[in-house]
Amino acid sequence: MLTGEELAYYEADDGSILGLLIRDRADRDFAGMAFGPDAKLRFRWTSMTDFFESRELAHDALEKLITSLLDEPDEFHHQGDEKGEPVDFFTPVHSPEVLHPDFQQVASELGFFPARGIIEHMMRWHEDLDGNFVEQFQSTAFDQRIWELYLFAMLIELGFSLDATHAVPDFIGTSLFGSIAIEAVTVGPTRRGAELVPPPPVETEEQMEAYLRDYMPIKFGSPLFSKLRNKYWDKKQIAGMPLVFAIADFSSPGSMIHTRPALERYLYGYSFDAVRDEQGRTVAEPVKIIEHRWGDKVIPSGFFNIPESENISAIISTTAGTISKFNRMGILAGFDAGDVLMIRTGTLVDIDPEATSPLLFEAIVNAKGYHESWVEGLNVYHNPRAIIPLAEHIIPGAAHHHCDAEGNWTTTAPRFHPLASSTKILGGVNVAKALADFEGSAIRFGRIN
Structure with a gap:
């Protein structure tokens, strides 16, 4: 974050190697980095290109680097500091009657393929310090x-x-x-x-x-x-x-x-x-x-x-800390289920100071212009009596709320701040046609009558 500006991301056709194009913040030159799975299947830096004066030259060098890495054995990407086995969230560790019904749904249904994809890959970085995370995730x-x-x-x-x-x-x-x-x-x-x-x-x-x-x-x-x-x-x-x-x-x-x-x-x-x-x-x-x-x-x-x-x-x-969030973020991360369409509807803060009710929104998660972040919709309620106050800049992108002893309420919030939403999953859908029917826009707004 201090030394390199991330410009673009790439992957090999089979997804086994990831690439990152960066620009050095000080020298303003360009380079490519390659990431491969370590012994715990976590993608980590393994090699990079030289630095170049143009983005195009760095891009070409990164493409050659990723292609060459496809011929390397798996051990090439191992780092030597891995401990334990790869985290496996979805292989059942219980008999079927013990498994949580929501886990069974996420683990098996096509409509939750995006959530499975992003959880499986990203959460290999999650450290199970209590030793029972996967067992409880699947059951109680x-x-x-x-x-x-x-x-x-x-x-x-x-x-x-x-x-x-x-x-x-x-x-x-x-x-x-x-x-x-x-x-x-x-x-x-x-x-x-x-x-x-x-x-x-x-x-x-x-x-x-x-x-x-x-x-x-x-x-x-x-x-x-x-x-x-x-x-x-x-x-x-x-x-x-x-x-x-x-x-x-x-x-x-x-x-x-x-x-x-x-x-x-x-x-x-x-x-x-x-x-x-x-x-x-x-x-x-x-x-x-x-x-x-x-x-x-x-x-x-x-x-x-x-x-x-x-x-x-x-x-x-936040109202968004649910499996639906992972499903939407999975779509954005490229874990697309093909003919599965996701429609998100909800309410968001109306920035009109005279507004007495929230705005309505409807969005096609699959649409090219759709954007969402993990912090989107997070509310931070600051304690007016805190011995150690929380500075707002530590959690950027959230809505920050303050209320003093007399009930004086102030809020700083992003322009788009959802209050609540639900996500409808439609299988067997012609996604391209559905996007066209949505008039080419990823999101549209309305007011409560």
Whole structure:
């Protein structure tokens, strides 16, 4: 990142060798780098061309280099520092009746070929410090492990080098912009013994409001409070670093699409009513929340006001930490299933200061102009009482939210910031025709009537 500007990426026809064309930032000359699979099947640098004055000469030299490497034995790319066997996410380690149904679907169905492709290759870099990641990914904790894989991918995308020597907290990363420690948290379904307790109905507006006002804040509060009691900030390996809890909602199928407001209410202890000011403009008026009550459960509102929460720099969350994200990113990475079309629909922030509802969007993931990043849609909720504040520039590309003790809310967000989305998978589709029917655009927008 400091010395070379990445210009273009290539691969051999069989995908066994990867190439990178770079320009030296200081000398402004060009070179090509080649990457081959090491003993753990991770693509790593093995050789490069000379430097050239033109991009074209470097490109031609890189093409010759990749062609020559096809004749080398596999051992040519081994580095000598590999330990253990290659990570294999999809070969079952359990009997069929033990496998998680979502894992079985991802591992076998054509519509999830892009997700399989990107997970299989990229996650060979994931270090299983606990020793049970693959086993749980396939059985009892599919959603939780997907959430951790998302966080891993997001941190790598942002240029973090991860500490592979400590299992606690889940991630310790250092980038050119600073360091961060992250502990993953998930909200699971309510259980009574071995029995799953269904969530309350949300069929009416009143039911949905109660669900977001009290039920889900309590659901978010339970795992966050449990994590707080572990006192991760006392760990020597993260001394002086901002500590962040990364929470994802898997309390019921698709629940994360709706529950962002509930998390915001619980973290800061405020809700907001849309009112008109003296000039007739729509403004948000903060309303203080004292507690959340559901049945016989009562918790105080405002996680950031709990004693010792000042040791938590921020809470991060996104509705996109699911297998659908990996499916879309797999398409963008070139793991195309051919006749599988993906249509993404959702809501995003309306940058109009007078807007009281989000924009709608619809996108063809397969379209040439479609773009998405891992950090897209990530929300960072900063703790106003943090002992070690989290600088916004450490997580670029996310939406950063601040709320003070009086309920004054400020947000800095990218121009395109999805709030929630869903992805429809259509098999057996003429993708070229579908793209033409979409009027040649990768994405289109609309407003809620």
